[in-house]
Each structure stands twice: as C-alpha cells, then as structure tokens.
Amino acid sequence: MFQSFLSQIIELATPLNLGVLVGSTFIGIVFGVLPGLTATLAVALLSTLTFGLNVELALMAIIAVYVGAIYAPSHSSILLGIPGSAAGAATAIDGYPLAKKGLGGQAIATSTIASVIGTIFGLLALVAVSPLLVSLALNVTSVEFFLIALFGVLICGSLTSPDLPIKGWIAGVIGLLIAAIGIEPILGYQRFTFGNPALAGGIEIVPVILGGFALPQIFRVLRNEHLKESVVTRIGNLMPNWRALWQAKFGVLRSGFLGVGIGAIPGVGEDIAAWASYDVARKFDRDPDSFGTGNINGVINPETANNAAIGGSIIPVLTLGVPGSPAAAVLLGALNIHGIRPGPMLPHEFPNFIPQVAAMLFWSSLSILVLGLAMARLSVQVLRLPSSVLMPIVAFLAVVGSYSLGLNMFNIYMMFLFGVGVYLMEELGYPVTPVVIGLILGSMADVSLRRGLLAANGSLEPFYTRPIALILIALIVISLSFQSKFIRKVLSGFAKDKAA
Template identity: 35%
Template sequence: MDFLDPMINGFGVVLQPVNLLYCFIGVAIGMLIGVLPGLGPTATIAILLPLSYGMEPVTAIIMLAGIYYGAQYGGTITSVLLRLPGEASSVVTVFDGYALAKQGRAGTALGIAAIGSFIGGTLAIFGLALFAPIVARYALDFGPPEYAAMTVLGVLLVATVGNGHKLKSVIAATVGLLLATVGRDIFTGAPRFTFGNLALMEGIGFIAIAMGVFGLGEIIYNIEQRHQRVSVPAKVANVWPSGKDLKQASGAMGRGSVLGFALGVLPGGGATLSSMVSYSIEKRRAKNPERFGRGAIEGVAGPETANNAAATSSFIPLLTLGIPANATMAIMLGALLIQGITPGPQLVSEHPDLFWGVINSMFIGNILLLIMSIPLVGIFVKILRVREGILAPITALITLLGVYTISNSIFDMVLVIVFGVLGYLMKKFGFDAGPLVLAFVLGGLLESSVRQSMRIFDGDATGFLTRPISATLIVMFFIVALLPAIQKLWKRRRLQLSKKTEPATDEKTKVESTKID
C-alpha cells in the first residue's frame, strides 16, 4: 500500500486551478472531437502537440489525456442520435443505440452509455493505479535484450492484432521501421537515406509524421468522403435509465470493464477492438441474441464500458515501459519526449507528480464527462451542421502553423504535406496508418536495443534465449506469428474430416433404407 501517499499527493497536483482548467478543456475538446466524424483523438492530439510545447509537462499531458478518453464519450452521441459514429470505438454502439432512439428511448441509451463509460473508466483508473507501479517495479529488470524482444513483439501485435487487413498492416509497419532508420547512424554517425539533404541528418521528426498522417491526411480524406446529413431522431428525454435497465446492463458493464482493461494494455488492442469484442460476447451470452440490433440495452452498455476502460489502461505500457499500445499513445509518447520526459520504469519514482497527477486527472475528468455528457447533447448536434468546407481549411492551417512553431522549419511543413498525402492515400486504399506510426516510434528503440544486445552477447543471437524474460517474449512472438497459420491448417483439417465422414453417412443411410424396403 506504499502507493497511497503519492496517489493522495497526486490529487493535490490535479486540483491546482491551472491543471483543473486544462483537464476540463481537454475533456471538452475530446467530446467535441468525438462528435465530429472522422477526425478522432489521434489526429486532434497530433494537431495540438505544438500547443503543449509551452506548457508544464503535467498540465500538457493532463489536457491531452482528457482529449483521448473524452472522445470516447463524444462518439456515442452521434452514434445514438444520428446513426453516425463520431469515433471508431463507437461503431458497434450504432447497432442498438440508434434502434433505441427510433423507439423513443434515445435518452435511455445515452444515459446507459454515460454511466457505463464512467464505471469502465473509473474501475480502469483504480486498476491503473494498482498495477502500473507493480509493472514499473518489475520493468527495472529490463535490459537491452528484454526491450528488444518486447519491441519486436509489440510491432508484430500492432501489425496482426489491430484493425484492418493483416497484410496491409504488416506493410505499413515495415514502412514505419524503414522511416525510423533515416538520419545518422546511432552508433557510427554515418548518414543513412538522407540523399544529401542536411535537414534529414537528424532523422524525420515524429511530429511531422503524426501531424501529416493523422492530421492533414484525415482532413483531405474527410473532404472527399463527405458524410450524408441525416435527420435527428426524437428529442432526448428520460435520460436517467430505469432500475430495470440498470439491472439488465449491470452484467455487461462489469464484463466490459474487465475486458476493456485487459485488451487496452495489449499493443494493437485499444478502445475499438475492446468495444467490438464486448459486443460479440454480450450477443453470445444473451438468451435471445435476436434482440441485438433491435434495441438491446446490453449492446450499448458493454461496448461503451469497454472502450473507456481500454482508453485508460492503454496508459500502463506507455508510462511504465515507454512502449505505446496504440497510435494515440504513440502521439502521447511524442508529447512526453517534447517535454524532456522519457517514460519508463523510472517515471514513477523520478516524476511522481506527473505519473499520479495524470492518473488522478482521469478520475476528475470522468466525473466532469458524466456531468457534461447529457446537457451538451443539443450543442454538439448543432456543430455537425457546420460545413466541412469551413472546418477543413481552418484545421489544415492550424496543423501547418503548429508544426512550424516547434522548429521554425519550412522543411518540416513540407514533410507534413508529404505525409498528409501519404496518410490520405493509405486511408483511401485501406491501409491503417496506426501500424506505420507505432513502428516508427518503436523503430529507434528496436534498433538501439538489438545492437546493444548483440554487443553484450558478442554477436551470438542465441543469447536472447539465455535470459528468462527475453526468452519468454520471443516464444510469445512465435506463437502470435504462427497462430494464423495454425488456425488455417486446423480449419482445413476439420473440413477434410467432415467431407470424409459425409459419404460414409450417406452409404449407411442407403443400406438402412434398402433393409427397410
């Protein structure tokens, strides 16, 4: 229980007026971004990175974290009222949330979603406070071999477990690793892939890639893919759910909290995967699964609880190991590095004000979101009527000015445009940009860890298997890598066996029918 004192002190940090103000600003922006289709928290955090440069580290991370979990709330509003998911993690909420709205129970759906989100986020915060210091304590045993094995496993999980086509995700991750090699060699200082351009000697800036792929790329794509305007259903009324609704949704909220917390920690997991898995589980457990898609309250409660729990737990690998679990956490890692803070096992002891301040800000932020979520519904729906042609140019200008203010470099603005076009093309042709950015972030750590490890082992790669933690991670790597092939072989084997048994069954039936005749 030695974490109680710093945890209590963390409330003193977050309750400072400036931190409380930026916590409110963060969750308000997050809700707004969640309502606006297409942009998402990843792009927003990337665009706002330059603003965080002049803030205190604790204040900046509190605001950016608020944007992330606030967006999970906002995406629910349009999913229920307009059948338009403002955030990817709210896609499955559309199925039953909009069905409830058509039945005149939009208020019930939004109320259940708000309560479930609060419960999932709050339970995940307690889990974060309990498990993060423990993980950080064990992470002190990590050396270059362990970090190398974990980074390789992380890249593989992002490429194979995440959303989208697996081959396309692997290609995107490979491109990200290649981009991480641009610049000076970390050991010899020799230039690599700079093509004689002095601006590339220090490598490609993370902010240029993030703001280009997630910011400008999303803006260009959203202009092309304009969403159809749909009419708002009946007015929101009876926001507080009945006792019967709460009882019916309680099990889904409990399962969603545990599931979201577990999947949020995994690289490639996150809020979107958690909400989809939660919906699938609730539908399988239901006595009458045909209710789902027609207004099942569990179909709203489970996914909304899971995505908020996952949004919170994804901070564990970032803060304790310095490894982002998803694309948004990669942007958060960039924000920490800009502030001169390297996340990892030492963060809990060296920067307890930041660690516990951020964790406790999530608790305050979830209370603010619960209070704000319903009264602001009408305002957020009106914002949807603002034309894309007005919002897009303003956002693009802010993006370019933001990247320029960091290093006063025209070349960085050119990079943002280049990666913006790349991000647009990736989205247009079905490539997920998340693996690219995550692999780019992990690429530097992977290269340095592998090369340091090979020096420790005198060039003997089998040395990774002599250390328990790295050997375990390597075994997990091969299990994840070979699992899809094993599953295909198993399915093919079962299909062959079923085909062999069918003729025998038919022959037996013919013999029996002959005897009867």
C-alpha cells in the same frame, strides 16, 4: 497507503485546487481534441506556466491536463475518424462507424465513462501494486523492448488491414523504415537523409499523424462532393450505453490490467496499451468480425486501457525516475523543476507524495466525467457543419499543428507528402495506422535490437533464454496464429498455382 490516499482526496478538495483542476482539464481536452495538439505538448506547455506555483498546485494542473489530453482524442476519433493522437487511433476504428450510424453522442458518452474507469483503475494500481510492477519493469532489457515494438506493429497491422493481414504488416514495415531516417542514435551517422539536412533530425510523428489521417479524408470529400457517408449528420443522444458497459465488465477489467501493465513498461505508452486492448477484445468477442463496423466494445476497451496506462506510466516515473510514455517524460521534467527528485528515495523523502498523485488522478477522473460529457455536446456540433466548411477547418488545424512543432515549414511539406502517400496506399487497400505505429516504435525497435545483440556479442541466446522474452514471443506467435484466414488463402492460392 490506502488510508493516506483517502486522506489526500479530502485535503486536496480546496476551492483553489479544484478551480485549477477544472481549468487544466479543459485545456487538456482542447489539446486532445484538436489534431496535432498532443498530450505531450499540453503537459510541456503547462509545465512552463506552473513554474511560479507551489508544488501541490503545479502538480494538480499538470496531472489534470495529462488526463484530459489522453481522454479527449476519442472525440475527434469518433466524430471525424481523425484521431487527435496515436493513442486515439484504435478508438476511431469502431467509433467513427458508430457516429455514421447516428450513435456518435452515445459513443462519446460511453468512451467518457470507460476513460474514467480506466483512470481510476490506474490510480488504484499506483497505490496498491506499484512495487510489483516496478520489479517487472526492472527486468525488461533491450531484447524485450524490441519484442514489444515488434508485437505492437504486428497486432496493429493484423487489425487494421481491410482484407489481408500481410498488407497491414507491409504498412507497419514501411513505418519502421521511415523511423530509421535521420541520425543513427548509437554510432551517430546519417541514414536515408540523401544529403538533406532537414531529414537529419528524423521524421516527426505529428506531421505523419496529421498527414495520414486528415488529408486522405479531405481528399475523399473533395473528390466526391456529395459523398454523405464521410460527413455524419445524425448525432443521437449523449447518454452512455450502460448495458454495453455492464456486459463488457470483464473486458474493462482486462483492459485496465493491460493498460497499467503496458504503461508501466518504460518508453511504451498509452497508444500500445490501446491497441493491445483492442486486439485482445476483438479476439475474445463473440462476434469478432463486427469489429471495425461499429462494435461499441471497440470503443470501451481501448479507452479504458489508454487512461489506465496513465497511472501505469507514472509508476516508474515516481519510483525509478524512468518515464513510461512521452507525456510522462515531460511530467518527470516538471517534477525536477519543482524540486521533486523521483526515484527509490522518494517515498522516504516525501512519504505522502505517491498517495497525493493518486488523489490528483481521482479528482481528474471526476473532472473529465463532468467536462467530457458537457463538452461532447459542443464537439458534436462540428458534425453539423457542411463538408465545404468542415474540411478547410481540418486542413487549417493540420497545417497549424504541423507548423507549431518547432515552427518548421519542412513539417508542413512532410505532412502533405505523407497525406498523398497514405491516400494512394488506402486506395490500394493498405491501412495507415500501422505506418504511424511503426514510426512511433521504430526507433525503440532499432536501438533495442542492436543493443541487445551488442550486449550478447551477436548471439540470439537472450531471445530464447529470458522468461519475459519467451512470453512476448509466445504472444506474437499466438497473435499471428489467429490470422488463419490469411494462412488458408495463401495455402489455397499455392494449391491452385500448383494444379495449374
């Protein structure tokens, strides 16, 4: 298959294909940078525009916009601290502090190289180890899906809480409860709608992301007009930190494996890959306490993982017809539109199709390398704008991004409501990111848990008899065990109360 992959790289290098590649990557980067315009939306919109194109050209455009839109949220995460999507939220934790130190350009350039490496890692996995990853994905049941969702919320809460991990876990539980709003998917009755038909469809993720990340930043700037730390003024050079990349080579390799493995699990996606990679990187770092203050490894690892997850998420799409992420689900629909039937028979019906997709990922990685660095110089100009100009623009994009999702005014109301709520939470020391992650994973956790229990007639036996479930439980226990500071604080507080 590697020989076919190399031949496809050469065959795809036509002027028309490369022109479509560059244009689609540019569109993907624009969608990824602007808050609310996600990779899923970019792939969906472009899929409708490629209906009249041949399969090769259409797929080249869709793959390129997919890769560009997954990479680009790092720009807004680093420069503004406002991720364009959930997949870029992990990058904002250390990327934004780096930008405030005057290293925003270097952080963007380094994240670009990491994203290229991650994309190449994903395509190599697509060519080489897709049968193995597919067999692993086939063994994942509802029990494992629930544990994966629980693991994602717990690690996110542990990482983002400014003082006590329990605050992050509480924020994650709030996100899980918000995800329960709407029509219950198994039995079809309404939950927590309070008679409001607008809530029957549930809470959309885009207004939550925009309200949770954009509005609190706007409120803080409006409250403190002279708060200079919220507006980065020094950019620095746009050269990657090659030394940090070389020192993080083993971490990059680890993040690549994590990204591919998590991306191949149906329904999980790039955001969990980024958070899992960030969590592992912090635990293995020589100075874990520096994460959150501007550690470049906090940018390199999640950016490698979320782009590696692209190749991982495409694996079950092509071989099983099961999407690994929301954007991959739209890709699956686009393939059906163009007469491609993904599944076990795909390699027999189209022998060169998987190597061809891998070759498209290769060209897309080169495209984000060139366009990402070139557009970074344009992106950083946003930082030169005064807050009186920048914040209204951010607010306008947040409103447009929320309204564009179904052209629904209710989404704007929800965005403002979440923005105010998250602002108050952050003032009390509760992080916003676990709320978003809890909302993203809430539906999967809810449905998977009940399906698992229904299949076992209410028994918890699958949780401790299935090997993959045991591995996930072990990961959860290990992750929680690292929160020793929290345990010590609880025990010391209990001892003081007992002594008093």
